Amino acid sequence: MDNKEKKLHVAIFPWLAFGHILPYLEVATFLAEKGHRVSFISTPKNLRKLPTDLPPSLTLVELPLPRVDGLPDLAESTAELPIKKVPYLKKAYDMLEPAITEFLQRSGVDWIIHDFAAHWLPRVVSQIGINSAFFNITSATSPAFLGPPSLLIEGPVPRPEDLTVVPKWIDYPSKVRFKLYEMLQNHDGMDPGVSDFQRIGESIRGSKFVAVRSCPEFEADPLRLLEKLYGKPVVPVGLLPPRRKRSSEDERWVELKRWLDDKKEKSVFYIGLGTEVNISPEMIVELAGGIEKSGLPFVWVVGQRPGPENIPPGFESQVAGRGYMWMGWAPQAEILAHPAIGGILSHCGWSSAIESLGQGRPLILFSGANSDQGLMGRLFEERGVGFEVPRDEADGSFTSDSLAQTIRRVMVEPEGEQVRANAWAMREIFGNYELQNKYLEKLAQVMLA
CATH class of the missing domain: 3.40.50.2000 (Glycogen Phosphorylase B;)
Known part of the structure; x- marks a missing residue:
């Protein structure tokens, strides 16, 4: 036959x-x-x-x-x-x-x-x-x-x-x-x-x-x-x-899209740490502190790990207007495709990185430590499409200051210009x-x- x-x-x-x-x-x-x-x-x-x-x-x-x-x-x-x-x-x-x-x-x-x-x-x-x-x-x-x-x-x-x-x-x-x-x-x-x-x-x-x-x-x-x-x-x-399906009928997405529409192109960073990344309460404090200290607008998708109850008290009021908190599952492909998004704070999962680089978004690399995520963190930095957040080799700890600095390097600082250009060029492979x-x-x- x-x-x-x-x-x-x-x-x-x-x-x-x-x-x-x-x-x-x-x-x-x-x-x-x-x-x-x-x-x-x-x-x-x-x-x-x-x-x-x-x-x-x-x-x-x-x-x-x-x-x-x-x-x-x-x-x-x-x-x-x-x-x-x-x-x-x-x-x-x-x-x-x-x-x-x-x-x-x-x-x-x-x-x-x-x-x-x-x-x-x-x-x-x-x-x-x-x-x-x-x-x-x-x-x-x-x-x-x-x-x-x-x-x-x-x-x-x-x-x-x-x-x-x-x-x-x-x-x-x-x-x-x-x-x-x-x-x-x-x-x-x-x-x-x-x-x-x-x-x-x-x-x-x-x-x-x-x-x-x-x-x-x-x-x-x-x-x-x-x-x-x-x-x-x-x-x-x-x-x-991913074969992107628009969530235009989702009221929550419509509201977030309206919020993003008011932001400058590539000015917002997206925080998507996957559904299975475990972060200790101490690390959540540093994570939230680094996000705040970056001074940049952001969208933070908060899933089950860490859950909403783990966000430090007062954080949302401190970042009101600059930050958008989304609880539960989010239409990540649609969010990353929005012109206002300029980068992603990523747990270094391969699927998430494929979505991100398919839209040309540079990576703020924060390994979730599951499976091969650590290897991916090193690989993406080696390929010049992101910077990795400095962390202690033994216990994975980090400081809010180092996180804020890495966010800014990827998003706005002159030393990140080549990273941003490299990530944008990856659309020809990852988004093809x-x-x-x-x-x-x-x-x-x-x-x-």
């Missing part, structure tokens, strides 16, 4: 975190729009939060999450858990193996695209006779930093301090590394029975190819190195920039939908080959 006529049945199985689920859904939607049959597998609570306007050939497959001791009732994603409870979620996820196996055996699936946590899945699909691909939702820099699968599987689990230096296998100029406080927090989220390193290594080793959320226009060297380290094809799927869709087309071709 001609590849142009052949249609696949592809199963998609992301990890239980929305920073993973949403990029996987982008890939699933693209494949479904190309006429392939797609089964998107997750737990009921997570699936209920997805958009309803999905292509007809994309089916949501519910698998109830097994309960394990230590996992709070009703919790089905990392957004609902403190990081020290995430290992219990991984144990529950592993217990989905029988249900996934049964589904694959009876569903006529040709390919399954899976996440790092399902380290057991390549073994399952090889027994059934299904092709598998591991989709890494991070930038290519992060898995390149971690090294070859043999080391991840058979080597000793790295100590936090082992990951604070540039690895010897990095064969291009780079200063990207973790800071100690970032790795100490990361270790809190690991399952002591099966480390994240082992999960990633086994996912790589057992797959036909590895897909990466990146493109050679931004990460040519890391993508090249990954193929060398893995000894198998590495397929960039592009950056998956035609370029990025080309890589998704290549993914489909690889699976049809």
Whole structure:
């Protein structure tokens, strides 16, 4: 059969975190729009939060999450858990193996695209006779930093301090590394029975190819190195920039837009620290102090962590007129696209950075210390699209003065001119939908080959 006529049945199985689920859904939607049959597998609570306007050939497959001791009732994603409870979620996820196996055996699936946590899945699909691909939702820099699968599987689990230096296998100029406080927090989220390193290594080793959320226009060297380290094809799927949907009917957005319309172009900085970044009460005081001391207008989106109750008393009155406080989920893509926004105080999440650089917004880099956010902080500073807030290597502490200074460097000071220009130029890569869709087309071709 001609590849142009052949249609696949592809199963998609992301990890239980929305920073993973949403990029996987982008890939699933693209494949479904190309006429392939797609089964998107997750737990009921997570699936209920997805958009309803999905292509007809994309089916949501519910698998109830097994309960394990230590996992709070009703919790089905990392957004609902403190990081020290995430290992219990991984144990529950592993217990989905029988249900996934049964589904694959009876569903006529040709390919399954899976996440790092399902380290057991390549073994399952090889027994059934299904092709598998591991989709890494991070930038290519992060898995390149971690090294070859043999080391991840058979080597000793790295100590936090082992990951604070540039690895010897990095064969291009780079200063990207973790800071100690970032790795100490990361270790809190690991399952002591099966480390994240082992999960990633086994996912790589057992797959036909590895897909990466990146493109050679931004990460040519890391993508090249990954193929060398893995000894198998590495397929960039592009950056998956969000398909922006305007929230014009949302009264809160209309009100914020009116407020932004009165501000000068690129004069406002946006504070978006993600949904899962944990910040101590002491750090919240310094954070609020730095925002105030910057003297610049801002929009601060306050989610669950930290919640509104953690904002220092009197802060809102002190910044009245200059600051806009938004509580809960916000239409980040629309906010970043507004001409008044001139930069973002970012937790260094890859998805958030893609949205920001897609609009040409420079980054005030404040690593959330989850996953690979620390590596991303170093990478973006190295690429000249942001400045990192100075923080203590051991505990991540910082001062309001250093934060205010970094905000001003990125937003208005002469030394930030090149950073602002570099970020603006990144629109040609991060905001180029035609370029990025080309890589998704290549993914489909690889699976049809």
